Amino acid sequence: MKFLDSLSIPREKLAAFQLPAHIAGTVAALLGIASLVFPWSYSHVALDDVAYAGAPSALQFNYLGLAIFVAVLFAVPLVVRKPGKLRDAVAWNTGAKFGGIGLFVVGLVAVLAIGLETGGLVNVDPGGWIVLVAGILALVAGLVLDPSPAPSMGKFKTPRVVQILAIALGLGAVLMAAAFALSLDGAGAFLFYLVFAGVLALTLVRTGVFGWLAQCAADNKQVLVLAAFVAAFVFPFTQNGSEANMSIATQVLIFSATALGLNIVVGLVGLLDLGYIAFLGAGAFTAATLSGSVYAATNWHPPFIVTVLISGTVASILGLIIGTPTLRVSGDYLAIVTLAFGEIFRITMNNLDGTDGPRITNGSNGINNVPELSLLGFNFGAPHTLLGVEIGRFANYFWLMLVVLAVIMVVFVNLNRSRIGRGWVAIREDELAAEAMGVNTFGLKILAFAGGAFLAGLAGAVKAHHDVSVTPDQYVFLESAFLLAAVVLGGMGTVLGVLVGATILKLLPEKLRFFSDYRLLLFGLLLVFMMRFRPEGLIADERRQLEFHAEDEELAEEVEEDLINYHDHYNPDALVKEELK
Amino acid sequence: MTAVAATPEASAASAPSVLLDAKNVTMQFGGLRAVNDVSMEVKSGEIIGLIGPNGAGKTTFFNCLTGQYKPTAGSVIFDGQPLPPKPRRVVNAGMARTFQNIRLFHNMTALENVMVGRYCRTKSNALDAVFRLPRHRREEREATERSLELLAFVGLEKQADTLSRNLPYGDQRRLEIARALATDPKLLLLDEPTAGMNPQETREAEDLIFRIRDLGLAVLVIEHDMRFIFNLCDRVYCLVRGEVLVSGPGEVVQNDQRVIEAYIGQPAVMDEGNADA
Known part of the structure; x- marks a missing residue:
């Protein structure tokens, strides 16, 4: 907001233009709606085909939704002139401001994407240009508008049924949006949709609707978690047996699970680990060795439950081996040592090929032909039909990973909310004081290291079967860097943040193949922007947020209020009741 | 104060016996002898003052006692045992301290700060926490109760859910004492507990230290405020x-x-x- 204000003209001079701005914004949004009557491009290639006059594509219907929403935001203050419950509940002006800017960004992306995908702006049809003009008009109108006072919507008392319904609808919308995003083929269309979703989310946040949703979610945490898992569980049914998308989704889950393990080390204890991928690798190599593959060094093939536990244990032993000597150093030194450890792991796996060392991993060829999982007689490789939808191989692994992820989330949350979690926070805040208060700082750091490694090992065991082959070059430094980026981007110390960060970092490269050459450049830029504008991550842990904004008194008060809610769990009476149940 | 029961260890040692026996403690940093041949005896239930001009080595001596430094010569016997050389073992043995410049966990609430002090007296491990086993629940409940008692003891019961960074200076000092008390110490080491306090707050601190002594604890206090020291100390x-x-x-x-x-x-x-x- 401050950044935005510095761009625009002094507020006093704009006071007279509020009414024209509302009108102009409404007209701009209506113009955007009108653009759907015309084709946006000659070509059927661009944006997954936007060439039909009068018959908008699915993508264009999304744009229609946004335009209507923005039109309402601009128009309502014109109709409802007096302050009142409706006027105060929603931050109309602030929402319209961001909606207007968003309409411009979306329009710009649409035109550029059409131009790029068809080889020139000459292929943009009148509809496309109208979208851009509407965007520019909305941008100007939005910049002129005064921001409105904070919306009161978040403080509404809502009946529980409505809250739960809102959660269900919200998650349903997220599920549909995810399914739709994955169904888009063209990179341009995907990028357009991504920008659209971002703009819509930001506008909703600014209008205060998210504040209300967040309150609903906070009041019904268990319902939310349950509903989220149901939504994730239902996801394969939306894919009509599309194996490619399910594979991407499973990879996202594996990546998320590993990032959650790393989040214990980085987010909760505050240690920097740059070689974390090695623990995923250790789990994968162990599981592959025990999988009964013809390339494996041993014929012993225990049931998967045992394999998973052994994989986790091997990874955590590795964590102990690396942690015990290195956790005596801290900060940059620890980062360098762990970075080196990650490389040592990869090179060692490369050398266990029978010439440079014992034959365990077959060197750079890795362990191939890892057989499909079979749990309790259920073969994960075989597709089967459920409720009329074909559930393929990857959907099976997706569900398995969902269970593993749930386990990891429970471990993460329960550890965080215990004496161990308090000890970790204390170490992060002031290690010397923590030690002087009797906290076993070294032991807790080792526990975080080994525990995080164990979780990564679990994910690795599934990954070995999902990928069919395990080779050392999957576990390069770059992957560790991406894991860390997911944690930092999403929000250190939170579950949801890391899920979001991991999804963004894994999904984007899969869908936007055309920019794979610039992947690193773009992620670098993204991280620099994050550090500048939101160092605590997209979804921030409250305490962490305070650490990054030490001077912000208002924020401190807010966090305090939320921590009181959190302390309901510590309320002795509540605990007694819980035990009586 | 009836809210806080004297710890069993402390009441057992109600007959004056030598709690801390430091003999010829010397701390040498290169060519500098910060602490030279200091001997000190603290009996249980005593309040001992440690004064001296700036740079006299008072805090260094504290650090030698609490395991932050390992003395280059001399011996420290605490409660009949030689003192372990690690800060957290010292806390386990029953000696807790506060810091000259307040070192609270600033982004934790007052209650959470005190509960960190309970860490060394609770045993539940990672498995207890992950599966929410009875031991975890019981200890968590007991730690909360005890911490709330201690907050009430130092007069911060209303600020339990306040972030410690938002507490006034005097309250931060008292919170640090509550956090140290949460470790069930037999000997409490206070490093300049009234630094920066006004006369009213100093009197309150005096009263607090007397009440701590009445619980059966011994107190060793560094201070520059001479009236405070001579009112307080045996x-x-x-x-x-x-x-x-x-x-x-x-x-x-x-x-x-x-x-x-x-x-x-x-x-x-x-x-x-x-x-x-």
């Missing part, structure tokens, strides 16, 4: 340049010429042969 040690200059009851130390000289210097003697003395 015995006072005066440390100058790393050595014990005088020790004994308050009045004796207070009137000792050498102590006055150490603080404000000798009267200038206009003697030609000794002009720069």
Whole structure:
């Protein structure tokens, strides 16, 4: 907001233009709606085909939704002139401001994407240009508008049924949006949709609707978690047996699970680990060795439950081996040592090929032909039909990973909310004081290291079967860097943040193949922007947020209020009741 | 204060016995002897003062006792056992401290700060926490209750859910004492507990320390406020340049010429042969 204000003209001079701005914004949004009557491009290639006059594509219907929403935001203050419950509940002006800017960004992306995908702006049809003009008009109108006072919507008392319904609808919308995003083929269309979703989310946040949703979610945490898992569980049914998308989704889950393990080390204890991928690798190599593959060094093939536990244990032993000597150093030194450890792991796996060392991993060829999982007689490789939808191989692994992820989330949350979690926070805040208060700082750091490694090992065991082959070059430094980026981007110390960060970092490269050459450049830029504008991550842990904004008194008060809610769990009476149940 | 029961260990040692017996403690940093041959005895239930000008080695001596430093020579017997060289083992043995410059966990609430102090007296491990086993629940409940008691004891019961960074300065000092008390100490080491306090707050701190003593704890306190020290302490040690200059009851130390000289210097003697003395 401050950044935005510095761009625009002094507020006093704009006071007279509020009414024209509302009108102009409404007209701009209506113009955007009108653009759907015309084709946006000659070509059927661009944006997954936007060439039909009068018959908008699915993508264009999304744009229609946004335009209507923005039109309402601009128009309502014109109709409802007096302050009142409706006027105060929603931050109309602030929402319209961001909606207007968003309409411009979306329009710009649409035109550029059409131009790029068809080889020139000459292929943009009148509809496309109208979208851009509407965007520019909305941008100007939005910049002129005064921001409105904070919306009161978040403080509404809502009946529980409505809250739960809102959660269900919200998650349903997220599920549909995810399914739709994955169904888009063209990179341009995907990028357009991504920008659209971002703009819509930001506008909703600014209008205060998210504040209300967040309150609903906070009041019904268990319902939310349950509903989220149901939504994730239902996801394969939306894919009509599309194996490619399910594979991407499973990879996202594996990546998320590993990032959650790393989040214990980085987010909760505050240690920097740059070689974390090695623990995923250790789990994968162990599981592959025990999988009964013809390339494996041993014929012993225990049931998967045992394999998973052994994989986790091997990874955590590795964590102990690396942690015990290195956790005596801290900060940059620890980062360098762990970075080196990650490389040592990869090179060692490369050398266990029978010439440079014992034959365990077959060197750079890795362990191939890892057989499909079979749990309790259920073969994960075989597709089967459920409720009329074909559930393929990857959907099976997706569900398995969902269970593993749930386990990891429970471990993460329960550890965080215990004496161990308090000890970790204390170490992060002031290690010397923590030690002087009797906290076993070294032991807790080792526990975080080994525990995080164990979780990564679990994910690795599934990954070995999902990928069919395990080779050392999957576990390069770059992957560790991406894991860390997911944690930092999403929000250190939170579950949801890391899920979001991991999804963004894994999904984007899969869908936007055309920019794979610039992947690193773009992620670098993204991280620099994050550090500048939101160092605590997209979804921030409250305490962490305070650490990054030490001077912000208002924020401190807010966090305090939320921590009181959190302390309901510590309320002795509540605990007694819980035990009586 | 009835809210806080005396810890079992403390009540068992109600007959005055030597709790802390430091003999000839020396701490040498390279060529600098910060603490030189200091001996000190603290009996249970005593309040001992440690005074001395800036740089006399008071805090260094504290650090030697609490395991932050390992003394280069000498021995420390605490409660009949030689003192372990690790801070957290020292806490386990029953010695807790506060810091000269407040070192609270600033982004934790007052209650959470005190609960960190309970860490060393609780046993539940990662498995207990992950599966929410009975031991975790019981300890969590007990730690919360005990911490709330201690907050009430120092007068912060209303601020339990306040982030410690948002507490006023005097309250932060008291919270630090509550956090130290949460470790069930037999000996409490306070490093300048009234630094930066106004007279009213100082009187409250005095009262608090007396109440801590009444729980059966011994208190060793570093302070510059002489009235505070001489009101409070059974015995006072005066440390100058790393050595014990005088020790004994308050009045004796207070009137000792050498102590006055150490603080404000000798009267200038206009003697030609000794002009720069």
